[in-house]
Amino acid sequence: MFRALCVALVCSIVIPSVALADYTLRVEVEGPGSVIKNPGDTFVIDFFVISTDANDLTNDTTSVIFDVGFTQDDLLYEGYEWKSPYDTEGAYDWSQPSSNDENWASGTPIPAWTPSTTQDPAIPSVHFENFLDSGYFTEGALLSLTVTIPPDATWNSVQIFPLTDTFMGDAGEVATRNGNPAIVYLPEPASMSLLAIGGLAMLRRRRR
Numbered sequence: 385m386f387r388a389l390c391v392a393l394v395c396s397i398v399i400p401s402v403a404l405a406d407y408t409l410r411v412e413v414e415g416p417g418s419v420i421k422n423p424g425d426t427f428v429i430d431f432f433v434i435s436t437d438a439n440d441l442t443n444d445t446t447s448v449i450f451d452v453g454f455t456q457d458d459l460l461y462e463g464y465e466w467k468s469p470y471d472t473e474g475a476y477d478w479s480q481p482s483s484n485d486e487n488w489a490s491g492t493p494i495p496a497w498t499p500s501t502t503q504d505p506a507i508p509s510v511h512f513e514n515f516l517d518s519g520y521f522t523e524g525a526l527l528s529l530t531v532t533i534p535p536d537a538t539w540n541s542v543q544i545f546p547l548t549d550t551f552m553g554d555a556g557e558v559a560t561r562n563g564n565p566a567i568v569y570l571p572e573p574a575s576m577s578l579l580a581i582g583g584l585a586m587l588r589r590r591r592r
Contacts, residue, residue: 407523408434409450409546410563418567424535426462429544429566431527433551444520444553451508451547452529453497456539461492462530464512469519470526476515494531497545508547520553533570541569 410432413419421427429452433445448470461481466472481488500506512527545565551558 406435406558407445407551407560408563409526409548409560410434411452411544411546411566413544413566413568416564416566418569420569420571421533422571423533423537426530426532427568429529429531430525431529431546433521433523433526433560434563435523444522445551445558446520446554447515447550447552448521448526449513449549449551451549452510452512453545453547454494454509454542455496455544456537456542457493457496458534458537458539459494459542460490460532460534461488461494461510462490462532464527464529466514466527467525469516469521470514474514476517478513478515480511491532493534497547506547533568537570539570540572541567543567 410416412430412432413427419427431450431452464472464479464481466477471477481492481494494509495507497509498507510529543565544567546562548560548562551560
């Protein structure tokens with residue numbers, strides 16, 4: 385019941401997408417779907433660009449701009465790595481975070497995504513931006529982001545979702561939609577499990 389409630393809350397979040405897209409920006413933590421991690425664990429978040437038509441790879445990309453949203457605000461930033469042909473912290477890597485930025489040293493808490501309002505635009509958790517001065521990116525692994533769960537984390541789950549901005553190629557913008565979010569759960573506290581077991585035992589006694 386507790387886990388079902390978390391899933392219901394996650395599904396209620398509306399994630400922007402682009403209609404009639406050629407590409408999908410997908411996020412995974414050790415594969416698609418959800419995983420269970422413990423407080424203090426470090427894990428890698430992988431981002432992939434997948435073509436919606438395996439036979440149509442004509443939309444070669446030269447520039448990539450996207451954001452990442454987290455539904456919790458205490459995951460700790462450890463670092464990121466662009467995949468080839470993009471360079472990490474090269475001349476055209478304008479991402480925030482960056483290890484060259486004192487505000488994004490290893491262990492810096494990543495802010496939670498703030499949705500847009502009628503007065504203010506949405507504020508992403510992390511921003512990634514990179515350009516190629518030669519060559520192209522077609523599809524596949526795009527970037528990896530490494531984070532750590534604080535040892536004292538008490539939340540139940542965190543949703544990690546991509547927020548595409550602009551993917552450009554020589555022929556213009558490449559339409560790209562957001563894939564499904566990745567979900568990381570923390571194990572239910574032992575005290576809650578014992579409470580649930582105790583409640584079930586009491587209910588059985590009453591029925592007798």
